[in-house]
Amino acid sequence: MRVIIVDDHPLARAGMVGELARVGGFDVVGQAHDVDSAIAITRELKPEVVLLDVHMPGGSGGGGAEVVRACSDLYPDTKFLAISVSDAARDVVAVVRAGARGYVTKDVTGEKLADALRRVADGDAAFSARLAGFVLDAFGAGSGDVADRDxxxxxxxxxxxxxxxxxxxxxxxxxxxxxxxxxxxxxxxxxxxxxxxxxxxxxxxxxxxxxxxxxx
The missing domain is CATH 1.10.10.10 (Winged helix-like DNA-binding domain superfamily/Winged helix DNA-binding domain)
Structure with missing residues (x-):
């Protein structure tokens, strides 16, 4: 599976590359460190999945959600899996509203990360039970309360x-x-x-x- 990894921390990117190499079955074809470089490389390489940090610099300040929106015309060929240290409802719902198919936190194991990438590539959703609850609250009940501005x-x-x-x-x-x-x-x-x-x-x-x- 062709994957792009987007994170503004070089060590974090290296860690994800290493874990995917250890698990096997993934070809990391590119990396990016901010919104602008992420949009450019995603549009150029059109991978199956972009593993995308939620909070990063560049663009107009929209972080990972901005990247997803900017590449929306690539659907369904390219899917997006968000990753972050945050498991806050606001962050989860914002990036899902933009079009991401899943969301994992950075304490995820290599095996679970690989499973989430495969599920997203297949068109399925990939969330933990807690994070899935946020999405259901925001979309299943037709309520936008979770993502209201603070x-x-x-x-x-x-x-x-x-x-x-x-x-x-x-x-x-x-x-x-x-x-x-x-x-x-x-x-x-x-x-x-x-x-x-x-x-x-x-x-x-x-x-x-x-x-x-x-x-x-």
Whole structure:
């Protein structure tokens, strides 16, 4: 199966390439690191599946969903499987609304990632039970409530949202830095920006804020 991997972290891309090589049956024909390069390489190579990070730089700030929309004329030849550290309802529904066929989190095993890619390539959906519930809530009941805009959340950049969710889950700065392949100093900078934008005093208030919105 011909696959393109899109992620703004080189180590994350390398990890996914390595896992797919270990499992076997996949030919990673290209890689991209931002919205613009992802759109260009997808339209050029037209793979069976694009494994697509949800939050990444470039374009008009729409991340993975923007890539899917920009390549919508390639359907049904090319399918999209979203991958992210986030399992928040808002992120899941946004990229599915754009046209992705599945969504997995970055703690997925190589075997489960391979299975999700195969299912998406075959035209099936690929979600965990929890994430599938978000999709059913948003689409099965005809309700858009899950994806409604949150003005406070929209103040944060995609990277700040990633850091916010991990911190709100109780992860230490060092753990967040390792998860996102950034420095501890960068994590501290993002956390300070998040607290300032949300007008919160500390990470405990941040955890309560995130839990109240069901985004952790």
């Amino acid at each position: 003005d406070e959340l929209d103040r944060l950049t995609a990277r700040e949202q990633e850091v916010m969710r991990l911190i709100a889950r109780g992860m230490a700065y060092k753990e967040v830095a390792s998860e996102l392949f950034i420095s501890i100093k960068t994590v501290e900078t993002h956390v300070s920006a998040v607290l300032r934008k949300l007008q919160l005093s500390n990470r405990h208030e941040l955890a309560r804020w995130a839990a109240a919105r069901r985004i952790v």
